[in-house]
Amino acid sequence: MSSYDDDTLPLQPPIRLPGKATLASAVRAAPMAGALQPEGDDTEVLAFWAEHCRKRLAGDEGLLLELVRLFLSREPLSGKASPTLTGLGLVRQAEPYTLSWLGLWVARQIIAETTGQDIPVMGTLADADAATLLHGLRSYPESERGEELAGWLEGRDEQAAADEIASVLGAVSPLSRAVGVELLSTAFGEEGRQALARLLEEPKLGAVIAARTGREERQPTPDEIAWVLVDMAAALLEFGGETGEVIESIAMGMKPEEQAGTIAILAFGDHPWTGQVLRVFIDHHPDERVVAAARKALRRLRGLADLRG
Incomplete structure (x- = not known):
């Protein structure tokens, strides 16, 4: 399923979901359950329903986008809900037309499959490393x-x-x-x-x-400066922040010629996100001098990577 594919989707906040038994009960109570007849234990019922929802939504991009919009906005529909979404138990059958528990569960899976973002569920990290x-x-x-x-x-x-x-x-x-x-x-x-x-x-x-x-007594060495700058900018980029925020995290109010000089040193760090940060400057910085410096730094970064093997 590739109808909704947004590589720049900002990280989404966690959701709350009930347990497997509650979700499976919601499947069995869905209006379409009588015709589709999901069978088996709770795990089997949920697997069947998830697969059916994937196939049904893959064939109707409008429904898919409506489900995803409801998930991302966490707001009710302004008009009448789709009979398909309510029939699948994904949207409430009465106003306000918001996603049900089952709708949140299905939408989370679809977003993970189409964007690669695994939206967290509250309470699921207790046993994590x-x-x-x-x-x-x-x-x-x-x-x-x-x-x-x-x-x-x-x-x-x-x-x-x-x-x-x-x-x-x-x-x-x-x-x-x-x-x-x-x-x-x-x-x-x-x-x-x-x-x-x-x-x-x-x-x-x-x-x-x-x-x-703010530990000022620990100043970065010259070869650490590039690594720190990239790491700070990359954290914003990873979160899905605005490109202007990413640029400003390195620009820090400097004039374009000063920014160009700072950009030039980024190539000499070996931070794994350096290339992605430089691409932001190449694609979005308004000053051509800085863009040119970022392009040169990216070429140098690739050359150094080849030398490092």
Whole structure:
């Protein structure tokens, strides 16, 4: 199914879903269930319904887009709901015409399949490892993040949990790293801050932590500057932020000629997101001098990558 394919879909906040038994009961109660006759246990019923919904929506782009719009907006329809969506149990049969639990469940799967974004479900990260936790928390608003973290911490020693998060900061994505640094700075008290302090002398990672926590005594070395700039910009890019925000995170109010000089050094870092950040400058920066510098930096980056093997 490829009708709804948006590579730049911003990270979506988590949703709440009931358990499998409740969702399966909703399938059996859907108006179309009598004709389609889903059979088996709850898992089999849900698998059958998910596949039927995929096929039905794949054949009608308008219905697919309506379902996705309802999910993304979290607002009710302004007009009458589609009989197909209500018949499948995906939209309420009475006003306000919002997605049902079943509709949220199906829409989440479709968005994951078409955009690659696995929208988190509240309460599902409790047994995750630290890297998976940070990845999942990237789109959580502050209140939901605290709730999910509390579930993850239940039954864990807080010091060990802080150390576990600290141990993966160098290996996770830029936004996951930003989330981890923030959690250790604010949610773990002195244990978290000490865990971060122990990482300050780590190459690259320590420089990012210092920049994010205001540790001015830990200044980046010349070869770390590019890595820190890219990491900060990449976190915004990963979240789905506006291109202007990504550009400003590096431009920092500098004049175009100064920006061009800063862009030139990005090629000498080996951050895995450097190419994507440079593409933002090439495609969206209004000043041709900066665009030219970004193009040159991207060519140099590719050349250096070839030399590194």
